[in-house]
Amino acid sequence: MANTNWAGNIEYFPTDFHQPSSTEEVQDLVSRATSVKVIGTRHSFNHIGSPTEVFISSRNLSRVVSIDRIEGSVWVQAGITYGELSLVLDSEGLALKNMASLPHISVGGAIATATHGSGFQNQCLSSQALALKFVLADGSLLEVDKHADPELFQACVVHLGAIGALVEVKLALVPRFEIAQSVFLNVKFESAVNQLMEILSLGYSVSLFTQWKGDCLDQIWVKRLPSEPSPDRFLNGIGASKAQQKVHPILDVDPVNCTDQLDIPGPSFDRLPHFKFDFTPSHGEELQSEYLIPQPYAQDALRALHAHQSAFDKHLLISEIRTIAADSALMSPFCAVDAMGIHFTWKKDWHSVKAILPLVESVLSQYQPKPHWGKLWAMKPKQVAQSYPGLSEFKKTIQKYDPNKKFQNPFLKELFED
Numbered sequence: 338m339a340n341t342n343w344a345g346n347i348e349y350f351p352t353d354f355h356q357p358s359s360t361e362e363v364q365d366l367v368s369r370a371t372s373v374k375v376i377g378t379r380h381s382f383n384h385i386g387s388p389t390e391v392f393i394s395s396r397n398l399s400r401v402v403s404i405d406r407i408e409g410s411v412w413v414q415a416g417i418t419y420g421e422l423s424l425v426l427d428s429e430g431l432a433l434k435n436m437a438s439l440p441h442i443s444v445g446g447a448i449a450t451a452t453h454g455s456g457f458q459n460q461c462l463s464s465q466a467l468a469l470k471f472v473l474a475d476g477s478l479l480e481v482d483k484h485a486d487p488e489l490f491q492a493c494v495v496h497l498g499a500i501g502a503l504v505e506v507k508l509a510l511v512p513r514f515e516i517a518q519s520v521f522l523n524v525k526f527e528s529a530v531n532q533l534m535e536i537l538s539l540g541y542s543v544s545l546f547t548q549w550k551g552d553c554l555d556q557i558w559v560k561r562l563p564s565e566p567s568p569d570r571f572l573n574g575i576g577a578s579k580a581q582q583k584v585h586p587i588l589d590v591d592p593v594n595c596t597d598q599l600d601i602p603g604p605s606f607d608r609l610p611h612f613k614f615d616f617t618p619s620h621g622e623e624l625q626s627e628y629l630i631p632q633p634y635a636q637d638a639l640r641a642l643h644a645h646q647s648a649f650d651k652h653l654l655i656s657e658i659r660t661i662a663a664d665s666a667l668m669s670p671f672c673a674v675d676a677m678g679i680h681f682t683w684k685k686d687w688h689s690v691k692a693i694l695p696l697v698e699s700v701l702s703q704y705q706p707k708p709h710w711g712k713l714w715a716m717k718p719k720q721v722a723q724s725y726p727g728l729s730e731f732k733k734t735i736q737k738y739d740p741n742k743k744f745q746n747p748f749l750k751e752l753f754e755d
């Protein structure tokens with residue numbers, strides 16, 4: 338097994354590694370362990386998934402269990418990736434409502450950290466869950482249904498790996514649909530910020546990419562339903578030019594691995610992520626941070642970062658700006674908040690990134706930033722945890738199902754300490 342996360346910035350030192358392929362095996366492993374951590378596709382950048390003793394990979398828990406066409410739902414094992422699942426769904430004429438930038442991440446890991454894509458109407462991926470099946474610390478099974486037990490469900494859907502081993506998830510489906518993706522280049526930063534909400538609502542899912550250099554916002558990616566109007570006129574009107582060939586978010590990188598652009602419609606699973614599923618990034622030469630802020634602060638926050646960009650642009654590969662609709666999960670950064678995500682893909686130099694994060698956070702501090710659970714930040718863990726009004730309810734849920742903190746590692750203990 339790989340003993341690092343995907344980015345290679347976190348080393349895992351398990352004493353006891355397992356890759357079970359059935360719920361029963363997970364039950365047996367968990368019940369016998371005193372400390373256990375389950376890991377998905379290892380795409381988190383911090384120690385949230387680091388083990389202290391028994392380390393369980395969900396990689397062999399990757400089956401589609403059953404599809405219910407009447408309800409519009411699918412039960413999957415939690416280790417399946419969105420790419421693997423989407424291929425099955427597409428062949429059945431079905432799809433997920435939204436996806437993240439990369440289809441290579443596991444459903445269980447994405448739900449744990451409130452992973453998201455973009456779109457004013459699109460909630461984070463945890464919100465696609467309709468029911469959850471956990472193996473609890475004593476080895477018993479807990480099934481929680483969103484409609485039958487809404488309070489408990491919202492307390493444990495964004496679970497941070499702290500409730501139990503998630504073995505199966507029921508996800509909501511929609512009929513298969515198509516998306517056409519086009520990219521627009523080089524709009525003036527101030528024009529983009531002045532028209533920010535209009536731009537971000539130009540399609541089903543919109544992302545802005547910038548390297549925070551000069552007065553330019555580099556790219557606007559519009560992913561629209563074929564029935565949605567073309568964004569060309571509006572974007573040309575504010576000075577953006579439509580890319581005539583495929584581009585990568587970082588302009589001088591070969592776009593071969595990006596999903597098709599140039600306004601050519603294709604299945605949603607092959608357009609909503611920025612990167613193709615059949616390209617397999619085995620590791621990454623990057624680090625990531627992201628701050629989720631309430632949408633009313635969006636323009637001010639971007640202007641504030643722009644004023645300080647020369648302090649951090651040299652450490653940056655690319656930055657992405659997206660919108661995420663509010664949800665109800667206690668530990669979701671989008672709980673009751675329509676948010677905008679400001680994401681930073683940093684060069685892989687933790688020493689420099691660690692030094693620059695406090696500045697980025699101080700610039701954003703007046704805009705109620707919440708860091709992405711799976712990425713890197715400098716804020717005090719306790720400060721992050723306490724920014725969640727649902728924290729004490731979440732802690733009560735953990736106490737009920739994992740009283741001996743079997744699923745907690747130092748990262749989570751620091752987060753939850755009183």
Ligand SMILES: Cc1cc2nc3c(=O)[nH]c(=O)nc-3n(C[C@H](O)[C@H](O)[C@H](O)COP(=O)(O)OP(=O)(O)OC[C@H]3O[C@@H](n4cnc5c(N)ncnc54)[C@H](O)[C@@H]3O)c2cc1C
Nearest residue numbers: 377378379380381386438443445446449452453498503711
């Ligand atoms: C290249 C890249 C692109 C990304 N793009 C996006 C994006 O577009 N949007 C976004 O929001 N984030 C994005 N991320 C972040 C990523 O989605 C999250 O870190 C997510 O948690 C990764 O899923 P994973 O399966 O790799 O989780 P892991 O890193 O394996 O685990 C994350 C956490 O979940 C827990 N966990 C995982 N599976 C289980 C389980 N079955 N039972 C119990 N606990 C479990 C782990 O213990 C850990 O605490 C990206 C990351 C990378 C590297």
